Every structure is written in C-alpha cells, then in structure tokens.
Amino acid sequence: MRPQIGWFVGLVESYSSLEVRDATEADGCKKADLKKIKKTKKIYMQQVKNGDTVKVHYHGKLTDGTTFDSSEGRDPLEFEVGAGMMIPGFDSGVLGMAVGEKKTINIPAEDAYGPVEDDRIMEFPKDRFPPDMNPEVGMALNMSDGQGNQFPVVIAEVKEDAVILDANHPLAGKELIFDIEMVEIAGASPLIIMP
Numbered sequence: 001m002r003p004q005i006g007w008f009v010g011l012v013e014s015y016s017s018l019e020v021r022d023a024t025e026a027d028g029c030k031k032a033d034l035k036k037i038k039k040t041k042k043i044y045m046q047q048v049k050n051g052d053t054v055k056v057h058y059h060g061k062l063t064d065g066t067t068f069d070s071s072e073g074r075d076p077l078e079f080e081v082g083a084g085m086m087i088p089g090f091d092s093g094v095l096g097m098a099v100g101e102k103k104t105i106n107i108p109a110e111d112a113y114g115p116v117e118d119d120r121i122m123e124f125p126k127d128r129f130p131p132d133m134n135p136e137v138g139m140a141l142n143m144s145d146g147q148g149n150q151f152p153v154v155i156a157e158v159k160e161d162a163v164i165l166d167a168n169h170p171l172a173g174k175e176l177i178f179d180i181e182m183v184e185i186a187g188a189s190p191l192i193i194m195p
Contacts (some may be wrong), residue, residue: 046185048097050082055184056094061177068171076183087112090178097182107176116173123162135163143167 048054055076060069071077079085081094089107097103109115129135139155143165157164 045098048081048094048182048185050095051080053078053080053186054094054182055186057181057183059179061179063175063177068176087176089176093178094180094182097180099182099185102179102181104177104179107178109173109175112174112176113169113172116168120167121156122165122167123159124165126159126161126163129163141165 055078057071057076058069059067059072061067081091085091087107089105089111092111093103093105093107126135135155135158137155137158141153141155142150143153144150151167153165153167154170155163156166
C-alpha cells in the first residue's frame with residue numbers, strides 16, 4: 001500500500017473552495033517533499049462578509065445587453081458591504097467572494113432600484129417652466145419639494161399644455177446584470193481550511 005497524505009493541489013475556479021487529492025511517490029513526489037507537504041496544516045483564504053470594505057471592478061448591463069455603467073478605465077469601486085451604500089442585490093452578490101474571483105449576478109428590480117412607482121410620475125403645467133426653456137422628452141431636471149429638498153426628474157412626455165415628469169430612478173423596474181471581479185478585501189478575517 002502506497003503512503004498517502006492530503007495534498008493541496010490548487011484553487012478551483014470559484015476560489016472559495018479547494019481541490020484536494022492524495023499525493024504519493026507515484027505522482028513524482030520525493031519522500032522529503034511528502035514530509036514537507038504533510039507539515040502544511042492550514043490554508044488561508046479571505047471571503048467577503050458584512051462589514052468588510054471591498055474594491056471591485058464591475059460591468060453593469062440590462063437584460064438586452066445595454067451597458068448602463070462600468071468601472072472600466074477607472075479605479076475599482078470601493079464600498080463597505082452591508083452598510084447600505086449599494087443596492088441590496090449588489091451587496092448580497094459579493095458576499096462569500098474571494099480576491100481574484102469573477103462572477104455574474106442577476107439582480108431583480110426589487111433588489112435593485114425597486115419597481116416603477118406611479119405616484120412618482122406627475123403632470124406639471126408647461127406655463128410654470130421658464131419662458132426660454134423648451135422641454136423635451138428625456139431632459140433631466142431638478143425639482144424642489146415643499147420643504148426645499150431637491151430631487152431629480154426626467155421629462156417622460158410633452159403634451160400641449162403640460163409636461164409629464166418621472167421622479168423614479170432611471171433603472172427602476174429593471175432587472176440588472178453585473179459582471180463583478182473582486183479586487184481587494186480590507187478588514188476581512190481569513191477563512192481557515194484544514195486539509
């Protein structure tokens with residue numbers, strides 16, 4: 001019977017699990033090498049958890065393939081996981097990732113910018129716009145509520161005597177797809193795997 005010990009071969013594609021097999025002299029390992037391998041007890045891997053500050057590269061697109069945002073050509077996006085800095089689906093999508101890992105996540109509208117809310121669509125009289133302004137569909141404007149808070153709107157429709165304004169987020173009601181690459185995990189505790 002050949003001597004066998006657990007031998008770490010390498011990380012599998014997901015980077016969050018390990019491929020382990022038995023090493024023997026038949027694999028070309030010398031007895032001295034097998035003794036060194038046998039002494040290796042722990043393998044450290046960091047995985048994202050809530051509270052970690054991470055840096056990611058991303059490419060965001062709609063289900064029709066249209067890109068709406070990307071970090072290409074820019075520094076990676078940095079944020080604290082679980083702190084409400086990101087849409088919920090993006091936050092939960094990076095949990096468990098390791099540095100170097102790439103994955104694609106599909107985020108339903110409910111976990112992205114929410115559904116389109118009809119009460120955020122309003123009709124505004126055309127005569128209340130400045131006289132030198134020619135409202136056009138797709139034009140982005142800033143409105144002010146009764147308390148002086150500013151919020152963005154987009155002109156959705158121009159009628160003869162009124163303009164339909166939409167205060168929903170431009171990506172509301174849409175499923176989003178993100179290609180994500182984990183670049184860095186700051187403040188993470190390593191996951192210890194015993195072979």
